[in-house]
Amino acid sequence: MTTLLKPGARVFVAGHRGLAGSAIARALADAGHEVLTRTRAGLDLRDAEGTAAFLRAARPDAVVLAAATVGGIMANQRFPVTFLEDNLRIQLSVIAGAHAADVDRLLFLGSSCIYPKHAPQPIQEEALLTGPLEPTNEAYALAKIAGIGQVQAYRRQFGRRYIAAMPTNLYGPGDNFDPETSHVLPALIRRFHDAKAAGRDEVVLWGSGTPRREFLHSADLAAACLLLLRGYDEDLPVNVGCGEDLTIAALAETVAGAVGFTGRTAWDRTKPDGTPRKLLDIARLRALGFAPRTPLARGIRETYEWWLHARPQ
Numbered sequence: 076m077t078t079l080l081k082p083g084a085r086v087f088v089a090g091h092r093g094l095a096g097s098a099i100a101r102a103l104a105d106a107g108h109e110v111l112t113r114t115r116a117g118l119d120l121r122d123a124e125g126t127a128a129f130l131r132a133a134r135p136d137a138v139v140l141a142a143a144t145v146g147g148i149m150a151n152q153r154f155p156v157t158f159l160e161d162n163l164r165i166q167l168s169v170i171a172g173a174h175a176a177d178v179d180r181l182l183f184l185g186s187s188c189i190y191p192k193h194a195p196q197p198i199q200e201e202a203l204l205t206g207p208l209e210p211t212n213e214a215y216a217l218a219k220i221a222g223i224g225q226v227q228a229y230r231r232q233f234g235r236r237y238i239a240a241m242p243t244n245l246y247g248p249g250d251n252f253d254p255e256t257s258h259v260l261p262a263l264i265r266r267f268h269d270a271k272a273a274g275r276d277e278v279v280l281w282g283s284g285t286p287r288r289e290f291l292h293s294a295d296l297a298a299a300c301l302l303l304l305r306g307y308d309e310d311l312p313v314n315v316g317c318g319e320d321l322t323i324a325a326l327a328e329t330v331a332g333a334v335g336f337t338g339r340t341a342w343d344r345t346k347p348d349g350t351p352r353k354l355l356d357i358a359r360l361r362a363l364g365f366a367p368r369t370p371l372a373r374g375i376r377e378t379y380e381w382w383l384h385a386r387p388q
């Protein structure tokens with residue numbers, strides 16, 4: 076099979092210290108690629124001139140855009156300007172900078188929150204822009220939709236082989252475990268762990284527990300990104316998920332079991348539920364040969380172990 080990412084190709088991973096970017100950088104290095112990185116302190120990707128200058132000098136063969144301002148439901152709701160403007164700026168800098176540096180291959184990471192709040196389930200890629208968005212993350216979703224449009228525009232106007240992937244909710248080593256700003260899975264690990272350590276017999280979680288979410292381990296995301304970089308070159312973004320979802324209440328039971336918390340779970344219904352369900356249709360990705368490898372219970376246990384022993388102190 077011909078590959079769109081040559082063996083040994085040099086790849087700039089923007090956001091290499093994040094949950095997704097670190098897993099993608101590992102997978103690329105394991106596959107024999109040279110991975111180029113810059114820390115945020117060394118290069119703020121919102122700075123278009125600095126980013127363009129870096130890309131012109133480095134001339135990577137490909138770029139993976141996994142840098143973004145990212146957070147859970149409350150962070151999105153509280154800081155819509157930051158989520159909208161940071162992400163628009165990063166996307167403009169990196170995608171336009173890659174084109175100006177004559178980089179012919181780029182993978183942009185969007186998010187499953189780009190789809191309408193009440194999209195038919197499982198959500199097909201064609202559901203994009205067919206209905207109103209979920210209000211808690213509308214600003215972030217609009218920035219991501221603009222990123223998809225930017226990728227498609229470079230394909231149409233300049234023939235660039237730029238593509239976009241839409242991951243479902245991710246988790247794994249290197250995630251953000253801050254209880255106020257994180258996504259639900261690391262937040263639950265943290266809340267159950269802290270309650271157990273403090274000898275408390277109740278943990279209060281947000282919303283009603285009824286929304287359904289799909290969770291993909293970051294290593295599986297990375298495997299999917301490699302498949303896409305090697306074998307996908309079309310306009311339509313590609314969903315990246317595991318094909319199964321569960322309620323937040325069921326997730327809480329699994330996390331409590333992994334952490335060893337045996338007390339009660341209560342629900343704070345003043346906090347938002349967000350979208351009722353977002354299960355991705357991953358037929359397109361499966362057709363490229365993708366099969367998720369990390370069962371959720373094992374992934375949660377391993378992520379908890381990582382947080383206990385390897386997290387930055």
Ligand SMILES: NC(=O)C1=CN([C@@H]2O[C@H](COP(=O)(O)OP(=O)(O)OC[C@H]3O[C@@H](n4cnc5c(N)ncnc54)[C@H](OP(=O)(O)O)[C@@H]3O)[C@@H](O)[C@H]2O)C=CC1
Pocket residue numbers: 089090091092093094095096114115116118119120121140141142143144145165184185186187241242243244245246249250251258
């Ligand atoms: N986590 C999830 O559940 C999902 C994530 N995604 C998408 O995947 C991508 C990666 O997300 P995730 O790994 O979770 O996010 P993280 O917050 O874990 O990582 C984001 C990375 O981007 C870097 N970054 C952010 N802003 C800047 C900036 N201005 N200049 C330079 N670097 C910057 C961060 O640097 P630093 O380390 O210095 O902070 C960090 O390395 C994003 O596009 C996100 O939208 C999509 C669906 C779900």
Ligand SMILES: C[C@H]1O[C@H](OP(=O)(O)OP(=O)(O)OC[C@H]2O[C@@H](n3cnc4c(=O)[nH]c(N)nc43)[C@H](O)[C@@H]2O)[C@@H](O)[C@@H](O)C1=O
Pocket residue numbers: 145146147148149151186187188211212215243244245254256257258259260262263266280281282283286288323346347348349350
């Ligand atoms: C990936 C995706 O992530 C975000 O969307 P989300 O899936 O709604 O985000 P979430 O992971 O924060 O919450 C999932 C569910 O879980 C419930 N929930 C319970 N207890 C806690 C809790 O303690 N923390 C959090 N964060 N949620 C909790 C919470 O009320 C909600 O019903 C987007 O903003 C956007 O960033 C995006 O693209």
